[in-house]
Amino acid sequence: MPFDVDPQLLGREFDRTEYGPVTADELIAYARAVGATHPCYLEPGPDLVAHPTFCVRYKSRKFYPDDLPTQIDFRRGFDAGKDIELGVPVRPGDTIHVSSAVHELYEKTGRSGAMAFIVIRFTMTNQRGETVALIDNRFLHKLGGGS
Amino acid sequence: MILDLHLHSELSDDSRAPVEAYLKLLQRKRAERPLDGIVLTEHRQFDPARDYRALEDRYGFRILTAAEVETDYGHVLVYGVNADIFARFDFSNVRLPAQELITEVARLGGIALPCHPGRPTVGLSAHYATKPPLEGVVAVEALNGGSRRGEDDRVQELIRRHGYHAFGGSDSHLVSFVGVCATEFDAEIRSTDDLVRELKGGRYRPVDFRARRVA
Amino acid sequence: MTRFDDVFEGDELPGREFLLEKDQVRDYARAAHQWAPRFTDDEGARREGLPGMITPGNMSMGLLATMLEAWAGPGSLRRLGTTFRGLLLPGRTIRLCGAVTQRHDETRSVEVDVWIENDEGERVVAGTATLRLR
Numbered sequence: 001m002p003f004d005v006d007p008q009l010l011g012r013e014f015d016r017t018e019y020g021p022v023t024a025d026e027l028i029a030y031a032r033a034v035g036a037t038h039p040c041y042l043e044p045g046p047d048l049v050a051h052p053t054f055c056v057r058y059k060s061r062k063f064y065p066d067d068l069p070t071q072i073d074f075r076r077g078f079d080a081g082k083d084i085e086l087g088v089p090v091r092p093g094d095t096i097h098v099s100s101a102v103h104e105l106y107e108k109t110g111r112s113g114a115m116a117f118i119v120i121r122f123t124m125t126n127q128r129g130e131t132v133a134l135i136d137n138r139f140l141h142k143l144g145g146g147s
Numbered sequence: 148m149i150l151d152l153h154l155h156s157e158l159s160d161d162s163r164a165p166v167e168a169y170l171k172l173l174q175r176k177r178a179e180r181p182l183d184g185i186v187l188t189e190h191r192q193f194d195p196a197r198d199y200r201a202l203e204d205r206y207g208f209r210i211l212t213a214a215e216v217e218t219d220y221g222h223v224l225v226y227g228v229n230a231d232i233f234a235r236f237d238f239s240n241v242r243l244p245a246q247e248l249i250t251e252v253a254r255l256g257g258i259a260l261p262c263h264p265g266r267p268t269v270g271l272s273a274h275y276a277t278k279p280p281l282e283g284v285v286a287v288e289a290l291n292g293g294s295r296r297g298e299d300d301r302v303q304e305l306i307r308r309h310g311y312h313a314f315g316g317s318d319s320h321l322v323s324f325v326g327v328c329a330t331e332f333d334a335e336i337r338s339t340d341d342l343v344r345e346l347k348g349g350r351y352r353p354v355d356f357r358a359r360r361v362a
Numbered sequence: 363m364t365r366f367d368d369v370f371e372g373d374e375l376p377g378r379e380f381l382l383e384k385d386q387v388r389d390y391a392r393a394a395h396q397w398a399p400r401f402t403d404d405e406g407a408r409r410e411g412l413p414g415m416i417t418p419g420n421m422s423m424g425l426l427a428t429m430l431e432a433w434a435g436p437g438s439l440r441r442l443g444t445t446f447r448g449l450l451l452p453g454r455t456i457r458l459c460g461a462v463t464q465r466h467d468e469t470r471s472v473e474v475d476v477w478i479e480n481d482e483g484e485r486v487v488a489g490t491a492t493l494r495l496r
Contacts, residue, residue, distance in 0.1 A: 026393070033390035034424030038436045052439045053427045056420040057394040079419045081489070083443035108160075108191070109217045109241050113268045117160075138445075161445060163490045168371075168463050168473075175372045295448070295484055320445075321488055322463040323475040 004069065005105050013101050014065035019058050020095035020127075022050070027092060030054050050090035055124050055133040056082065060100035064120070068105070072116040077141030080117070087124075087131035095127040103136055107143070115140040148336055149354060150209065151185045151329045153224060153262055153288060153316025159190040162320035166199060169325045170206040180326035180356045184209025186226070186342070188262075188316075191216060191239045193228045211339050214238055215262060220245035220281060221269040224288070224316075227257030227343035249283045258346050262288040263318065265301035272301045280309060286346060289313035290328040290353035293320075314346070315353030327357045363435035366470040366495035375433050375460035375474065378425075382417065387452040390421040417450040422487045426476045429458045434493045440471065444489030454481045460491075470495055 024044045031041035031051040041051050064074065090096065103121035107114065122135040154169070155162040166187065173182050185208065187197075192214065199210035213226040216238050223245060225232065232255045236243060245261075252259040264271035264287045271287060289302050290313075306313055315328040333350040336342050345351060391401040396418050399406025404414040423444050430439055450456065457479040464473040471494045478487040 029389070029393040030424075033386065033393045034421065035386075035428045036431075037428075038431070040436050049437075051424065051427065052431065053420065053424040053442070056423065057396070079446055081419065081443070081445040082423060083441070084423070085441045086439060089437070107241050109222070109269055111267050111269060114241060136443075163443065163473075165464070171371055172463065293485075296482060321475045321477070321490065323461045323477075 006067065009065065009067060009102050010105065011101050011103070012065075013099050015060035015062040015098075015100040017061045017098045017100075018095060019098070022090055022092055022094045022096065024048055024092040027051070027054065027090070030057065048092060052086055053084065054090055055096070055135060056084070058096055058098050058122070058124060060098055060120070060122065062100070064118070065102060068102070068118075069116070071143050072118075073142045073144055077115070077139055080138040080140045082138065083136040085134040087133055088126070090126070090132050094132075096132065097125045099123045099125075110140065112140065112142070114143050116143055148183045148332045148334070149181060149329050150211075150332065150336065151182055151317050151319070151326045152314055153188050153215070153291065154185055154319040154325055155189060155215075156187055158192065158194070159320065161190070164320065164322045164325075166210065167202055167206075168322045169319075170202060170208050172322055172325055173208060174206060176326070180329070182208070182326045182329055184211065184336075185325065186211045186213050188213045188215045188224050191241070193233060193238055195228070195230070195233065209336065211342055216243055216248070217241040217269070218243040218245035218248055220261065220274045220278070221264065221266070221271050222262050223248060223259050224262045225252055225257060225259045226346060227252075227339050229256055231255040232257050246281050249281055253283060256343070258285060258343050260284070260286050260288065260314070260346065262316070263291040263294060263298065264288060264305055265294065265298035266291075270298070270301075272305055275305070284309070284311055286312035286314050286349070288316055290315035290355055292317035292324055292327040292357070312349040312351070313353050314351060315355065329354050329356065364433055364495060366465075366472070369462055369465065369472055369495065371462055371465055373462040375429070375462075377460060378429050378458040379455060382450070382452045382454065382456050384415060384452045387415065387417050387421065390418065390424065394418065394420055396420065413449070413451065415452055417452050419444070419446040419487070422446070422450055422478055426458060426478065426487070426489075426491070430460065430474065430476065430491055430493060433460070434495055438493045438495060439491060440494050441492040442476075442489065443491070444476070444487050446487055448480075448484065448486040450478065450480060450486050456480060463490075
Protein backbone atom coordinates (compact mmCIF):
# COMPACT_ATOMS: atom_id res chain seq x y z
CA MET A 1 0.00 0.00 0.00
CA PRO A 2 1.32 3.47 -0.74
CA PHE A 3 2.00 5.57 2.31
CA ASP A 4 0.79 9.01 3.30
CA VAL A 5 3.28 11.65 4.25
CA ASP A 6 2.37 14.28 6.80
CA PRO A 7 3.45 17.55 5.12
CA GLN A 8 4.43 18.93 8.53
CA LEU A 9 7.13 16.29 8.71
CA LEU A 10 9.09 17.80 5.87
CA GLY A 11 11.65 20.41 6.83
CA ARG A 12 11.00 20.08 10.55
CA GLU A 13 14.13 19.63 12.69
CA PHE A 14 13.98 16.30 14.51
CA ASP A 15 17.50 16.15 15.90
CA ARG A 16 20.30 18.48 16.85
CA THR A 17 23.71 17.11 17.74
CA GLU A 18 27.09 18.64 18.49
CA TYR A 19 30.53 17.18 17.81
CA GLY A 20 34.02 18.31 18.59
CA PRO A 21 36.27 19.95 19.07
CA VAL A 22 37.76 18.61 15.85
CA THR A 23 41.40 17.59 16.18
CA ALA A 24 44.22 17.86 13.69
CA ASP A 25 44.82 14.12 13.98
CA GLU A 26 41.24 13.38 12.90
CA LEU A 27 41.54 15.66 9.89
CA ILE A 28 44.84 14.16 8.80
CA ALA A 29 43.76 10.54 9.27
CA TYR A 30 40.64 11.14 7.18
CA ALA A 31 42.54 12.91 4.40
CA ARG A 32 45.13 10.12 4.21
CA ALA A 33 42.40 7.50 3.98
CA VAL A 34 40.93 9.13 0.88
CA GLY A 35 44.29 9.53 -0.79
CA ALA A 36 44.66 13.28 -0.42
CA THR A 37 48.18 14.59 -1.04
CA HIS A 38 47.92 18.36 -0.70
CA PRO A 39 49.73 19.69 2.40
CA CYS A 40 46.71 21.72 3.48
CA TYR A 41 44.95 18.45 4.31
CA LEU A 42 47.92 16.60 5.77
CA GLU A 43 50.34 18.93 7.55
CA PRO A 44 49.65 20.11 11.10
CA GLY A 45 49.73 23.84 11.45
CA PRO A 46 47.65 26.98 10.99
CA ASP A 47 46.80 26.15 7.37
CA LEU A 48 45.40 22.68 8.07
CA VAL A 49 41.79 22.26 6.94
CA ALA A 50 39.48 19.31 6.54
CA HIS A 51 39.23 17.34 3.31
CA PRO A 52 36.00 18.46 1.56
CA THR A 53 34.15 15.25 2.39
CA PHE A 54 35.25 15.13 6.03
CA CYS A 55 31.81 16.18 7.26
CA VAL A 56 30.21 12.93 6.10
CA ARG A 57 31.55 11.35 9.28
CA TYR A 58 29.02 13.37 11.29
CA LYS A 59 25.43 12.32 11.59
CA SER A 60 22.45 12.92 13.79
CA ARG A 61 22.20 10.86 16.96
CA LYS A 62 18.66 10.00 16.02
CA PHE A 63 18.66 8.95 12.40
CA TYR A 64 14.96 9.30 11.64
CA PRO A 65 12.06 11.05 13.37
CA ASP A 66 9.53 8.91 15.23
CA ASP A 67 6.60 9.73 13.02
CA LEU A 68 7.60 8.34 9.65
CA PRO A 69 4.99 6.14 7.90
CA THR A 70 4.84 2.74 9.55
CA GLN A 71 4.89 0.90 6.20
CA ILE A 72 8.58 1.69 5.90
CA ASP A 73 10.82 -1.18 7.01
CA PHE A 74 13.87 0.53 8.44
CA ARG A 75 15.63 -2.77 9.02
CA ARG A 76 15.87 -3.34 5.29
CA GLY A 77 17.43 -0.69 3.16
CA PHE A 78 20.56 0.86 1.83
CA ASP A 79 22.42 4.08 1.28
CA ALA A 80 21.40 5.40 -2.13
CA GLY A 81 23.76 8.34 -2.28
CA LYS A 82 24.61 11.78 -1.00
CA ASP A 83 24.75 15.37 -2.10
CA ILE A 84 27.23 17.60 -0.32
CA GLU A 85 27.23 21.36 -0.66
CA LEU A 86 30.32 22.87 0.92
CA GLY A 87 30.57 25.97 3.02
CA VAL A 88 33.53 27.26 5.00
CA PRO A 89 36.34 24.78 5.69
CA VAL A 90 36.45 22.84 8.94
CA ARG A 91 39.56 23.57 11.03
CA PRO A 92 41.11 22.04 14.14
CA GLY A 93 39.28 23.24 17.23
CA ASP A 94 35.93 23.66 15.46
CA THR A 95 32.74 22.42 17.01
CA ILE A 96 30.29 21.02 14.46
CA HIS A 97 26.53 21.33 14.99
CA VAL A 98 24.29 19.01 12.99
CA SER A 99 20.63 19.85 12.54
CA SER A 100 18.58 17.11 10.88
CA ALA A 101 15.30 17.23 8.99
CA VAL A 102 13.40 15.06 6.53
CA HIS A 103 13.83 16.82 3.20
CA GLU A 104 11.99 14.44 0.88
CA LEU A 105 9.94 11.27 1.27
CA TYR A 106 8.21 9.33 -1.49
CA GLU A 107 7.82 5.93 -3.03
CA LYS A 108 9.64 4.55 -6.04
CA THR A 109 10.60 1.20 -7.51
CA GLY A 110 14.04 -0.03 -8.41
CA ARG A 111 16.17 -3.15 -8.64
CA SER A 112 15.13 -3.99 -5.08
CA GLY A 113 11.40 -3.55 -5.62
CA ALA A 114 9.01 -0.99 -4.15
CA MET A 115 10.94 1.24 -1.81
CA ALA A 116 10.52 4.35 0.27
CA PHE A 117 12.93 7.04 -0.83
CA ILE A 118 13.94 9.25 2.08
CA VAL A 119 16.25 12.23 2.04
CA ILE A 120 17.56 13.38 5.41
CA ARG A 121 19.14 16.81 5.23
CA PHE A 122 21.98 17.61 7.64
CA THR A 123 22.69 21.31 8.05
CA MET A 124 26.15 21.59 9.60
CA THR A 125 27.44 24.77 11.19
CA ASN A 126 30.49 25.63 13.24
CA GLN A 127 30.74 27.44 16.57
CA ARG A 128 30.57 30.79 14.74
CA GLY A 129 27.29 29.84 13.09
CA GLU A 130 28.91 29.53 9.68
CA THR A 131 27.66 26.78 7.41
CA VAL A 132 30.33 24.16 6.83
CA ALA A 133 28.16 21.77 4.81
CA LEU A 134 24.68 20.85 3.71
CA ILE A 135 24.42 17.12 3.21
CA ASP A 136 21.41 15.39 1.69
CA ASN A 137 21.54 11.72 2.63
CA ARG A 138 19.45 9.52 0.36
CA PHE A 139 18.20 6.17 1.62
CA LEU A 140 15.99 3.48 0.18
CA HIS A 141 14.01 1.24 2.49
CA LYS A 142 11.74 -1.67 1.74
CA LEU A 143 8.05 -1.24 2.30
CA GLY A 144 5.79 -3.45 4.27
CA GLY A 145 7.54 -4.23 7.54
CA GLY A 146 6.93 -1.14 9.63
CA SER A 147 9.36 0.04 12.27
CA MET B 148 17.32 8.38 -38.25
CA ILE B 149 18.93 7.62 -34.90
CA LEU B 150 17.29 8.63 -31.63
CA ASP B 151 18.12 7.96 -27.99
CA LEU B 152 14.72 6.77 -26.82
CA HIS B 153 15.40 6.75 -23.08
CA LEU B 154 17.09 9.44 -21.02
CA HIS B 155 16.47 11.74 -18.08
CA SER B 156 17.05 15.43 -17.61
CA GLU B 157 17.25 17.43 -14.38
CA LEU B 158 13.46 17.16 -14.18
CA SER B 159 13.91 13.55 -13.06
CA ASP B 160 14.70 13.12 -9.39
CA ASP B 161 18.02 11.35 -9.92
CA SER B 162 19.48 13.39 -12.77
CA ARG B 163 21.23 16.73 -12.89
CA ALA B 164 21.63 16.83 -16.66
CA PRO B 165 20.33 19.94 -18.40
CA VAL B 166 18.87 19.22 -21.84
CA GLU B 167 21.14 21.78 -23.46
CA ALA B 168 24.21 20.06 -22.02
CA TYR B 169 23.05 16.80 -23.60
CA LEU B 170 22.81 18.47 -26.99
CA LYS B 171 26.21 20.11 -26.70
CA LEU B 172 27.77 16.75 -25.95
CA LEU B 173 26.04 15.13 -28.91
CA GLN B 174 27.40 17.90 -31.11
CA ARG B 175 30.93 17.29 -29.86
CA LYS B 176 30.66 13.52 -30.15
CA ARG B 177 28.94 13.31 -33.51
CA ALA B 178 31.56 10.99 -34.94
CA GLU B 179 31.24 8.50 -32.09
CA ARG B 180 27.50 8.81 -31.48
CA PRO B 181 25.82 9.95 -34.70
CA LEU B 182 22.43 10.76 -33.22
CA ASP B 183 19.70 12.88 -34.78
CA GLY B 184 17.76 13.46 -31.59
CA ILE B 185 16.64 12.44 -28.15
CA VAL B 186 13.43 11.48 -26.41
CA LEU B 187 13.25 12.70 -22.81
CA THR B 188 11.61 10.10 -20.58
CA GLU B 189 11.32 11.67 -17.15
CA HIS B 190 10.52 9.51 -14.15
CA ARG B 191 6.88 9.34 -13.07
CA GLN B 192 5.85 12.64 -14.64
CA PHE B 193 4.96 14.37 -17.85
CA ASP B 194 4.66 18.08 -18.45
CA PRO B 195 2.86 18.88 -21.70
CA ALA B 196 3.99 22.51 -21.44
CA ARG B 197 7.66 21.65 -21.99
CA ASP B 198 8.80 23.26 -25.23
CA TYR B 199 12.24 22.51 -26.59
CA ARG B 200 11.83 24.05 -30.03
CA ALA B 201 14.36 26.78 -29.34
CA LEU B 202 16.97 24.17 -28.43
CA GLU B 203 16.06 22.10 -31.48
CA ASP B 204 16.64 25.13 -33.70
CA ARG B 205 19.88 26.11 -32.01
CA TYR B 206 21.52 22.69 -32.00
CA GLY B 207 19.83 20.89 -34.89
CA PHE B 208 18.57 17.87 -32.95
CA ARG B 209 15.06 16.52 -32.67
CA ILE B 210 13.79 16.63 -29.05
CA LEU B 211 10.67 14.69 -28.17
CA THR B 212 9.12 14.01 -24.78
CA ALA B 213 7.74 10.88 -23.17
CA ALA B 214 7.69 9.37 -19.69
CA GLU B 215 9.04 6.43 -17.70
CA VAL B 216 6.40 5.04 -15.37
CA GLU B 217 6.38 2.24 -12.83
CA THR B 218 3.99 -0.70 -13.05
CA ASP B 219 3.27 -4.12 -11.61
CA TYR B 220 5.45 -5.58 -14.40
CA GLY B 221 8.35 -3.18 -14.01
CA HIS B 222 9.19 0.10 -15.67
CA VAL B 223 7.54 1.16 -18.91
CA LEU B 224 8.26 3.98 -21.35
CA VAL B 225 5.15 5.78 -22.56
CA TYR B 226 5.48 7.54 -25.90
CA GLY B 227 2.84 9.76 -27.45
CA VAL B 228 1.51 11.06 -24.15
CA ASN B 229 -1.54 13.18 -24.92
CA ALA B 230 -4.23 14.78 -22.79
CA ASP B 231 -6.35 11.60 -22.83
CA ILE B 232 -3.49 9.37 -21.69
CA PHE B 233 -2.42 11.87 -19.07
CA ALA B 234 -5.95 12.08 -17.71
CA ARG B 235 -6.36 8.32 -17.72
CA PHE B 236 -3.25 7.44 -15.66
CA ASP B 237 -1.57 8.97 -12.62
CA PHE B 238 2.09 8.88 -13.69
CA SER B 239 3.25 9.30 -10.08
CA ASN B 240 1.65 5.98 -9.10
CA VAL B 241 4.43 3.39 -8.74
CA ARG B 242 1.95 0.51 -9.07
CA LEU B 243 0.25 1.22 -12.37
CA PRO B 244 -1.44 -1.86 -13.86
CA ALA B 245 0.81 -2.73 -16.78
CA GLN B 246 -1.73 -4.58 -18.90
CA GLU B 247 -4.23 -1.78 -18.58
CA LEU B 248 -1.51 0.78 -19.32
CA ILE B 249 -0.36 -0.97 -22.48
CA THR B 250 -3.87 -1.56 -23.77
CA GLU B 251 -5.28 1.85 -22.97
CA VAL B 252 -2.25 3.84 -24.11
CA ALA B 253 -2.48 2.08 -27.48
CA ARG B 254 -6.19 2.74 -27.69
CA LEU B 255 -5.69 6.42 -26.86
CA GLY B 256 -3.03 6.96 -29.54
CA GLY B 257 0.27 6.29 -27.81
CA ILE B 258 2.48 3.29 -27.22
CA ALA B 259 3.84 1.85 -23.97
CA LEU B 260 7.01 -0.23 -24.14
CA PRO B 261 8.78 -2.05 -21.30
CA CYS B 262 12.27 -0.73 -20.60
CA HIS B 263 15.37 -2.47 -19.22
CA PRO B 264 13.43 -5.76 -19.27
CA GLY B 265 16.41 -7.75 -18.06
CA ARG B 266 16.84 -5.77 -14.86
CA PRO B 267 15.94 -7.47 -11.55
CA THR B 268 12.56 -6.51 -10.11
CA VAL B 269 11.84 -3.62 -12.45
CA GLY B 270 12.31 -5.56 -15.68
CA LEU B 271 9.80 -7.65 -17.57
CA SER B 272 11.88 -10.86 -17.48
CA ALA B 273 11.64 -11.07 -13.71
CA HIS B 274 7.86 -10.71 -13.78
CA TYR B 275 7.34 -13.19 -16.61
CA ALA B 276 8.94 -15.81 -14.36
CA THR B 277 5.85 -15.77 -12.14
CA LYS B 278 3.08 -13.99 -14.05
CA PRO B 279 1.38 -14.42 -17.42
CA PRO B 280 2.91 -12.47 -20.29
CA LEU B 281 1.40 -9.12 -21.17
CA GLU B 282 -0.71 -8.82 -24.28
CA GLY B 283 -0.06 -6.11 -26.79
CA VAL B 284 3.65 -5.58 -26.13
CA VAL B 285 5.14 -4.43 -29.42
CA ALA B 286 8.77 -3.94 -28.46
CA VAL B 287 11.15 -3.99 -25.51
CA GLU B 288 14.35 -2.09 -24.77
CA ALA B 289 16.99 -4.61 -25.81
CA LEU B 290 19.91 -2.26 -25.22
CA ASN B 291 20.00 -0.04 -22.14
CA GLY B 292 23.06 2.06 -21.39
CA GLY B 293 22.67 1.53 -17.64
CA SER B 294 22.41 -2.24 -17.76
CA ARG B 295 24.74 -4.42 -15.78
CA ARG B 296 26.46 -7.53 -17.00
CA GLY B 297 23.98 -10.16 -18.09
CA GLU B 298 20.88 -7.98 -18.01
CA ASP B 299 20.73 -7.31 -21.72
CA ASP B 300 21.48 -10.98 -22.46
CA ARG B 301 18.30 -12.01 -20.65
CA VAL B 302 16.39 -9.77 -23.00
CA GLN B 303 17.40 -11.70 -26.10
CA GLU B 304 15.61 -14.77 -24.79
CA LEU B 305 12.54 -12.66 -24.08
CA ILE B 306 12.55 -11.29 -27.61
CA ARG B 307 13.00 -14.72 -29.16
CA ARG B 308 10.22 -16.26 -27.15
CA HIS B 309 7.63 -13.53 -27.63
CA GLY B 310 8.61 -12.04 -30.98
CA TYR B 311 9.05 -8.52 -29.65
CA HIS B 312 10.74 -5.80 -31.65
CA ALA B 313 13.88 -4.38 -30.06
CA PHE B 314 14.97 -0.80 -29.41
CA GLY B 315 17.75 0.93 -27.55
CA GLY B 316 18.26 3.85 -25.20
CA SER B 317 20.98 5.23 -22.98
CA ASP B 318 18.91 5.58 -19.80
CA SER B 319 21.35 8.42 -19.15
CA HIS B 320 21.13 10.41 -15.94
CA LEU B 321 24.48 12.07 -16.61
CA VAL B 322 25.38 14.26 -19.55
CA SER B 323 28.34 12.08 -20.45
CA PHE B 324 26.30 9.00 -21.30
CA VAL B 325 23.67 10.37 -23.66
CA GLY B 326 23.37 8.32 -26.81
CA VAL B 327 25.62 5.43 -25.79
CA CYS B 328 22.73 3.20 -26.82
CA ALA B 329 20.06 4.35 -29.23
CA THR B 330 17.56 3.26 -31.89
CA GLU B 331 18.02 3.48 -35.64
CA PHE B 332 14.77 4.03 -37.55
CA ASP B 333 14.29 3.45 -41.25
CA ALA B 334 11.97 6.44 -41.52
CA GLU B 335 12.42 10.06 -40.60
CA ILE B 336 10.71 11.13 -37.38
CA ARG B 337 9.60 14.73 -37.11
CA SER B 338 7.02 14.46 -34.36
CA THR B 339 5.70 12.37 -31.53
CA ASP B 340 2.99 11.05 -33.86
CA ASP B 341 5.69 9.90 -36.28
CA LEU B 342 7.54 8.23 -33.41
CA VAL B 343 4.47 6.34 -32.21
CA ARG B 344 3.66 5.21 -35.75
CA GLU B 345 7.19 3.98 -36.37
CA LEU B 346 7.48 2.24 -33.00
CA LYS B 347 4.29 0.34 -33.78
CA GLY B 348 5.59 -0.51 -37.25
CA GLY B 349 8.76 -2.25 -36.13
CA ARG B 350 11.15 -0.79 -38.73
CA TYR B 351 13.98 -0.05 -36.34
CA ARG B 352 16.78 -1.68 -34.43
CA PRO B 353 18.92 -0.93 -31.36
CA VAL B 354 22.40 0.50 -31.93
CA ASP B 355 25.31 0.35 -29.53
CA PHE B 356 27.86 3.18 -29.46
CA ARG B 357 29.46 2.23 -26.16
CA ALA B 358 32.64 0.79 -27.57
CA ARG B 359 33.28 3.53 -30.11
CA ARG B 360 36.01 6.00 -29.49
CA VAL B 361 37.14 8.12 -32.42
CA ALA B 362 40.73 9.35 -32.23
CA MET C 363 46.13 23.51 -10.68
CA THR C 364 43.66 23.94 -13.51
CA ARG C 365 42.57 27.41 -14.53
CA PHE C 366 39.01 28.21 -15.69
CA ASP C 367 40.27 29.74 -18.93
CA ASP C 368 42.00 26.48 -19.84
CA VAL C 369 38.95 24.25 -19.38
CA PHE C 370 36.36 23.44 -22.02
CA GLU C 371 33.14 21.49 -22.11
CA GLY C 372 33.94 17.92 -23.04
CA ASP C 373 37.38 17.88 -21.41
CA GLU C 374 38.07 14.58 -19.71
CA LEU C 375 39.77 14.68 -16.34
CA PRO C 376 43.03 12.78 -15.93
CA GLY C 377 41.22 10.33 -13.62
CA ARG C 378 42.87 7.60 -11.61
CA GLU C 379 43.11 3.85 -11.86
CA PHE C 380 44.42 1.91 -8.87
CA LEU C 381 44.02 -1.13 -6.69
CA LEU C 382 41.69 -0.25 -3.84
CA GLU C 383 43.35 -2.09 -0.97
CA LYS C 384 41.28 -3.55 1.86
CA ASP C 385 43.57 -1.89 4.39
CA GLN C 386 42.80 1.50 2.86
CA VAL C 387 39.10 0.80 3.29
CA ARG C 388 39.71 -0.17 6.92
CA ASP C 389 41.70 3.03 7.45
CA TYR C 390 38.77 4.97 6.06
CA ALA C 391 36.25 3.12 8.20
CA ARG C 392 38.29 3.98 11.27
CA ALA C 393 38.83 7.65 10.32
CA ALA C 394 35.20 8.15 9.36
CA HIS C 395 33.68 6.40 12.39
CA GLN C 396 32.19 3.71 10.15
CA TRP C 397 33.91 0.74 11.78
CA ALA C 398 31.44 -2.06 11.03
CA PRO C 399 31.94 -5.65 9.83
CA ARG C 400 30.63 -4.89 6.36
CA PHE C 401 33.45 -2.39 5.84
CA THR C 402 36.27 -4.19 7.64
CA ASP C 403 35.99 -7.96 7.44
CA ASP C 404 35.02 -10.35 4.62
CA GLU C 405 33.50 -12.96 6.90
CA GLY C 406 31.58 -10.38 8.87
CA ALA C 407 30.24 -8.88 5.66
CA ARG C 408 29.12 -12.30 4.39
CA ARG C 409 27.16 -12.82 7.59
CA GLU C 410 25.20 -9.75 6.57
CA GLY C 411 24.45 -11.30 3.20
CA LEU C 412 27.12 -9.39 1.30
CA PRO C 413 29.62 -11.05 -1.07
CA GLY C 414 32.49 -9.79 1.10
CA MET C 415 33.87 -6.58 2.54
CA ILE C 416 32.45 -3.53 0.75
CA THR C 417 33.62 0.06 0.38
CA PRO C 418 31.57 2.70 2.19
CA GLY C 419 29.71 4.95 -0.20
CA ASN C 420 31.15 7.89 1.72
CA MET C 421 34.64 6.67 0.91
CA SER C 422 33.86 6.58 -2.80
CA MET C 423 32.84 10.23 -2.50
CA GLY C 424 36.07 10.99 -0.69
CA LEU C 425 38.12 9.34 -3.43
CA LEU C 426 36.26 11.26 -6.12
CA ALA C 427 36.72 14.52 -4.23
CA THR C 428 40.45 13.86 -4.01
CA MET C 429 40.61 13.22 -7.74
CA LEU C 430 38.67 16.39 -8.51
CA GLU C 431 40.85 18.59 -6.33
CA ALA C 432 44.02 17.00 -7.68
CA TRP C 433 42.85 18.40 -11.02
CA ALA C 434 41.33 21.70 -9.92
CA GLY C 435 43.19 22.58 -6.74
CA PRO C 436 42.37 22.38 -3.02
CA GLY C 437 39.30 24.33 -2.01
CA SER C 438 37.84 24.27 -5.51
CA LEU C 439 35.14 21.69 -4.81
CA ARG C 440 31.85 23.37 -3.95
CA ARG C 441 29.37 20.54 -4.44
CA LEU C 442 29.51 16.81 -4.97
CA GLY C 443 26.51 14.56 -5.46
CA THR C 444 26.67 10.84 -6.09
CA THR C 445 24.36 7.88 -6.47
CA PHE C 446 25.57 4.54 -5.17
CA ARG C 447 24.49 2.18 -7.94
CA GLY C 448 26.20 -0.97 -6.82
CA LEU C 449 28.69 -2.49 -4.41
CA LEU C 450 32.30 -1.41 -4.69
CA LEU C 451 34.40 -4.35 -3.55
CA PRO C 452 37.92 -3.61 -2.28
CA GLY C 453 40.84 -5.73 -3.31
CA ARG C 454 40.16 -4.90 -6.96
CA THR C 455 41.19 -2.25 -9.42
CA ILE C 456 38.90 0.72 -9.77
CA ARG C 457 38.84 3.68 -12.17
CA LEU C 458 37.86 7.17 -11.12
CA CYS C 459 36.64 9.19 -14.11
CA GLY C 460 35.37 12.65 -14.81
CA ALA C 461 34.36 14.90 -17.70
CA VAL C 462 33.53 18.60 -17.85
CA THR C 463 29.95 19.13 -19.00
CA GLN C 464 29.26 22.84 -18.43
CA ARG C 465 31.13 26.09 -17.92
CA HIS C 466 29.66 29.02 -16.01
CA ASP C 467 31.52 32.21 -16.90
CA GLU C 468 29.88 34.39 -14.27
CA THR C 469 31.15 32.25 -11.38
CA ARG C 470 34.22 30.77 -13.10
CA SER C 471 32.89 27.37 -12.18
CA VAL C 472 32.42 24.11 -14.02
CA GLU C 473 30.09 21.15 -13.75
CA VAL C 474 31.76 17.78 -14.00
CA ASP C 475 30.29 14.31 -14.40
CA VAL C 476 32.11 11.85 -12.16
CA TRP C 477 31.93 8.11 -11.88
CA ILE C 478 33.74 5.07 -10.56
CA GLU C 479 34.08 1.93 -12.65
CA ASN C 480 34.79 -1.45 -11.11
CA ASP C 481 37.14 -3.98 -12.66
CA GLU C 482 34.34 -5.15 -14.96
CA GLY C 483 33.81 -1.69 -16.38
CA GLU C 484 30.50 -1.18 -14.58
CA ARG C 485 29.70 2.26 -13.19
CA VAL C 486 29.03 1.57 -9.51
CA VAL C 487 29.12 5.19 -8.37
CA ALA C 488 28.00 8.10 -10.54
CA GLY C 489 27.30 11.74 -9.97
CA THR C 490 28.18 15.35 -10.62
CA ALA C 491 30.36 18.00 -9.05
CA THR C 492 30.65 21.77 -9.13
CA LEU C 493 34.13 23.26 -8.91
CA ARG C 494 35.17 26.89 -8.75
CA LEU C 495 38.39 27.41 -10.65
CA ARG C 496 41.02 30.12 -10.61
